Amino acid sequence: MDKDFAFTGGRPDPFTFPTEGLIEASEKALRKLGGDLVNYPGEQGYEGLRELASMRFERREGVPLNVDDISITSGSMQALELVLGAFIQPGDTVLTEEYTYSGTLGIMRHLKANIVGVPMDYIDGMNMDALEEKLKDLKAQNIKPSFIYTTSNHQNPTSAILSLERRERMLELAEEYDTLIVEDDCYGDIDFVPNPTPDALYKLDTSNRVILIATFSKILGCGLRQGYFVAKSPHKEMIHANRWDGGCSALASAIVAEFFKEHLDEHLARTNAAVGAKCRAVVGTLREDVSDICTWTEPRGGLFLWIDLPEATDMDKVAEIAAQHNVGYSTGSAFHYRGDPVKSIRLAYAYTHLDYVAEGIGYLCDAIRAAQPESADIAAD
Ligand SMILES: Cc1ncc(COP(=O)(O)O)c(C=O)c1O
Structure with a gap:
């Protein structure tokens, strides 16, 4: 080597990529789907993987996701493209940690968003006093931001975990300033110590302000291109209005679902x-x-x-x-x-x-x- x-x-x-397990899962997936693969998977994608995504959430958060609110995408990058595309018009303002995923910044720049960086620390993530200050400033200029983007767990690039207190405050601020939160949970489940991450913003939300994005890229392989977003109505429909592909490979989705149904833990x-x-x-x-x-x-x-x-x-x-x-x-x-x-x-x-x-x-x-x-x-x- x-x-x-x-x-x-x-x-x-x-080196821990589960080749043999996926070979077995592929056979199961093909036998299960067979001729169904002549069909387009549709905008929400293969139901079996949506069920698995719900189970994955329940495993960590204690509550399942509504399978009808989950849409499978080609990696979470497509989820980001769809979600950000639905809520950003050129010139719109978005808030994010001052350091964040370069791919997300690329999409925001492509969509000609006005990106406002919020100071953060490397342990607990975005600083809520600073966020409040920025929201206040924007309001004084009559600007309502499209959303607050945050990578809540094991942040890219700093590894910060947004603390529970800050999650609760972020939700209050989103309500007070009438904006949305896009929670990119790409790295939840990659834990080196027991239960390091607090409840998901998506779980804590009581006023339908959070859109969740997640992926199987980081716990399995980026080459599978299996990600998803979770959004309730009316956001779900607004995001789908922007989607023109026939959906994501149902075969790849079914392989991932068959594998993780048995082997996630x-x-x-x-x-x-x-x-x-x-x-x-x-x-x-x-x-x-x-x-x-x-x-x-x-x-x-x-x-x-x-x-x-x-x-x-x-x-x-x-x-x-x-x-x-x-x-x-x-x-x-x-x-x-x-x-x-x-x-x-x-x-x-x-x-x-x-x-x-x-x-x-x-x-x-x-x-x-x-x-x-x-x-x-x-x-x-
Ligand atoms: C925060 C974040 N979101 C989304 C992605 C996209 O990953 P994928 O499209 O492979 O799911 C990445 C990849 O590095 C990331 O770090």
């Missing part, structure tokens, strides 16, 4: 243990090599760790030296709502083999050190 120091992209662990236990070990290996190497100059988040789950580097770091030099050792990572500015050139790095740790994590992160730490001004002075001496 070639060494791969690819700490880029939010991919799950390839077992698969999560296995893959989360593997991903958690890699995360700890990253943290261990950072502690040894750069604890005097950097700070970083210590994820309770999810796929990402965020490192803040010293302000004086030469980011081009980090990139150049890391590339010489074949180490890939994502630069922090890709996740900043305005694309500010921040001195931060996002590491996605699930993909690289555990045996290579320390070596790869070691090279990255060397690159970070070499990119400090003192290091240039030393070299010049």
Whole structure:
């Protein structure tokens, strides 16, 4: 196996990918569907996977989802395109954590949204006083935002988990300022400690203000392209009004449903243990090599760790030296709502083999050190 120091992209662990289990599930799915596959799956998609998504929610949240409110999409990226497309007209305002998923920012920019970044911290997520301040400012300008977008669990890119208190406050603010919440729960279920995530905003909501987005990409594989959104009327219809495909592959949906019907707990236990070990290996190497100059988040789950580097770091030099050792990572500015050139790095740790994590992160730490001004002075001496 070639060494791969690819700490880029939010991919799950390839070494616990359940190939054999999916082969069995494929046979079951094909026998079950057979000639039904001549039909278009339709805008809400294969019912068996919607039932599974409901069961998955119940497993964590204690209550099921209404299967009629779930729509299967081609990954959660299509869910984001559909949901954001339904609620953003050019010039509309949306609020989000100041650091957020670059793909979501890409869609918002494409739709010509006015993106307002809300300050956050890396543990508990978006700051609610800051959110209130922004909502107040917007109201003073007669602007009603289309929605607040949040990645509530194991946030991309910081790994923050929006605390229960903040979730409750966000719902109150959404009500007070009459706006919606788009809750992107892409990373719920990837837990390294028992039950680290509070109740979903979607579960806490009592006034139909939350649209939930989720995916099987991050607990199984991005290549399956099986995601979903959950929206009640009238939002469900507003979102579907924007959908023109014939629905998502019913075969892929049925394979995922057959597999997880039997193996959800077992698969999560296995893959989360593997991903958690890699995360700890990253943290261990950072502690040894750069604890005097950097700070970083210590994820309770999810796929990402965020490192803040010293302000004086030469980011081009980090990139150049890391590339010489074949180490890939994502630069922090890709996740900043305005694309500010921040001195931060996002590491996605699930993909690289555990045996290579320390070596790869070691090279990255060397690159970070070499990119400090003192290091240039030393070299010049
Ligand atoms: C927060 C968030 N939402 C959505 C996605 C899209 O994932 P997919 O389309 O594979 O479900 C990602 C992928 O990284 C993400 O981080």
